[in-house]
Amino acid sequence: MFEVITDKMSQAIRAMRGLNKISEANVADALVRVKTALLASDVHYKVVKEFIANVQAKCLGQKVVVGATPGQQLIHGIHSELVALLGGESPNFFALKPLRILMVGLHGSGKTTTTIKLAAMLQKKGYHPAVIACDVYRPAAIDQLEQLAQQASLPFYGDREEKRAVSIASSGLAWAKEHSADAILWDTAGRLQIDDVLIQELKDMRSAIQPQEILLVADSALGQEAVNVAKHFHEALTLTGIVLTKLDGDARGGAAVSMKSVTQVPIRFMGTGEKISDLEIFHADRMAQRILGMGDVISLVEKAQEVVDQQEAERLAEKMKHATFTLDDFLQQMRKIQNMGSVSSLLQHLPGMNSMSSEDADKRFKRVGAVVSSMTLKERRHPDIIHGQRRVRIAKGSGTTLADVNSLLKQFHYMKQMMKKMKNTHGRKELQQMMAQMGGGMTGDSLHF
Numbered sequence: 001m002f003e004v005i006t007d008k009m010s011q012a013i014r015a016m017r018g019l020n021k022i023s024e025a026n027v028a029d030a031l032v033r034v035k036t037a038l039l040a041s042d043v044h045y046k047v048v049k050e051f052i053a054n055v056q057a058k059c060l061g062q063k064v065v066v067g068a069t070p071g072q073q074l075i076h077g078i079h080s081e082l083v084a085l086l087g088g089e090s091p092n093f094f095a096l097k098p099l100r101i102l103m104v105g106l107h108g109s110g111k112t113t114t115t116i117k118l119a120a121m122l123q124k125k126g127y128h129p130a131v132i133a134c135d136v137y138r139p140a141a142i143d144q145l146e147q148l149a150q151q152a153s154l155p156f157y158g159d160r161e162e163k164r165a166v167s168i169a170s171s172g173l174a175w176a177k178e179h180s181a182d183a184i185l186w187d188t189a190g191r192l193q194i195d196d197v198l199i200q201e202l203k204d205m206r207s208a209i210q211p212q213e214i215l216l217v218a219d220s221a222l223g224q225e226a227v228n229v230a231k232h233f234h235e236a237l238t239l240t241g242i243v244l245t246k247l248d249g250d251a252r253g254g255a256a257v258s259m260k261s262v263t264q265v266p267i268r269f270m271g272t273g274e275k276i277s278d279l280e281i282f283h284a285d286r287m288a289q290r291i292l293g294m295g296d297v298i299s300l301v302e303k304a305q306e307v308v309d310q311q312e313a314e315r316l317a318e319k320m321k322h323a324t325f326t327l328d329d330f331l332q333q334m335r336k337i338q339n340m341g342s343v344s345s346l347l348q349h350l351p352g353m354n355s356m357s358s359e360d361a362d363k364r365f366k367r368v369g370a371v372v373s374s375m376t377l378k379e380r381r382h383p384d385i386i387h388g389q390r391r392v393r394i395a396k397g398s399g400t401t402l403a404d405v406n407s408l409l410k411q412f413h414y415m416k417q418m419m420k421k422m423k424n425t426h427g428r429k430e431l432q433q434m435m436a437q438m439g440g441g442m443t444g445d446s447l448h449f
């Protein structure tokens with residue numbers, strides 16, 4: 001996802017890490033790379049200009065905070081500016097009931113697919129959705145929506161005799177109300193480009209159905225053009241949100257970054273594949289982290305969830321409650337992480353670790369395994385007894401150094417402390433947090449075996 005912007009921005013960010021002073025000259029210097037990265041990713045030039053000016057103003061006026069290096073502080077400034085650019089925190093989309101949603105967008109942007117994806121998501125959130133086919137132009141458009149609705153077991157309304165989209169929109173509304181739907185989605189026709197006829201039709205539909213949400217579905221590969229498309233649709237219809245589609249493709253990421261800032265319309269969802277489940281809620285902060293290569297601990301947790309089964313989760317949660325989680329369990333978790341696939345791909349999700357080569361990562365994980373394996377059963381269950389001579393023996397036995405052993409124990413101790421704080425939460429949630437903390441705990445000094 002967004003490889004160009006991610007690669008270039010993370011390169012720019014890496015170069016900043018070592019910065020030991022914030023002065024006008026070296027901030028400007030560092031920001032030249034950021035600027036180039038954004039422009040190369042198709043971010044609109046006006047957006048780039050404003051972004052750089054904001055970061056500069058923010059960073060230069062700031063004193064260096066104790067505990068942070070100037071480089072880190074600059075990165076932090078860029079991150080928060082990027083979050084703001086991507087839209088910050090949006091209000092909860094799922095707060096209203098009933099909810100009427102009009103889906104609009106250019107031809108082939110993914111309206112029909114997204115209508116179904118979103119309806120399916122609403123169903124998961126406890127709504128009773130229904131979808132209404134209002135594309136009367138493209139042959140087979142109605143069939144496409146009907147088939148997808150069937151696949152997702154969603155109520156569907158269409159009228160193949162009626163040629164006026166507005167009439168279908170209205171009769172669909174009445175039908176959906178009769179069927180007690182509390183989230184109604186209208187799929188509409190696309191055009192190759194915005195034209196007056198399309199806009200008038202959408203305006204008429206808007207008057208007829210009074211939607212609370214008008215979502216623009218936009219292909220993220222549109223690049224610079226995305227900004228104009230969003231602007232036009234917004235001027236004509238007053239959009240309430242944007243859905244970016246095809247993020248799984250080779251989009252550079254510029255569209256995402258520019259659209260919100262030019263229109264002030266929040267990005268609400270992102271399509272990440274062709275399957276009905278491939279729709280995610282858009283989070284500006286997670287996307288900013290991803291783009292900057294700072295990793296996304298949350299996706300790591302989600303990935304981890306797929307591997308750790310429910311039973312195991314409950315067993316571990318129980319252990320955590322009593323803080324009897326041992327080094328044995330720790331080792332098992334490490335192995336699970338390894339089994340989740342390439343360690344390096346997982347590490348990309350951890351802050352500060354994405355620059356580590358897969359070789360490095362695998363070596364480090366192996367080292368952890370070796371250290372724990374060199375402990376006796378008793379030591380693994382009661383790590384508190386591992387003092388002086390035992391540490392030396394373990395280091396020798398595992399072919400590591402005393403510092404490696406100390407570091408691992410420190411990290412484990414940190415995890416246990418985190419667990420104690422989590423006594424009140426439950427099962428799977430606890431495990432999620434633990435996995436996230438594991439990520440966080442490994443990123444500090446203690447990681448450097």
Ligand SMILES: Nc1nc2c(ncn2[C@@H]2O[C@H](COP(=O)(O)OP(=O)(O)OP(=O)(O)O)[C@@H](O)[C@H]2O)c(=O)[nH]1
Nearest residue numbers: 107108109110111112113190245246271272273274
């Ligand atoms: N890979 C990928 N493909 C997608 C995504 N969203 C939609 N598509 C595909 O894009 C193509 C067009 O999607 P549609 O939903 O038919 O687009 P539309 O806007 O309704 O198109 P028209 O009705 O012709 O205007 C289909 O092949 C979809 O499977 C996505 O997030 N990722």
Ligand SMILES: [Mg+2]
Nearest residue numbers: 111112135141
């Ligand atoms: Mg369609």
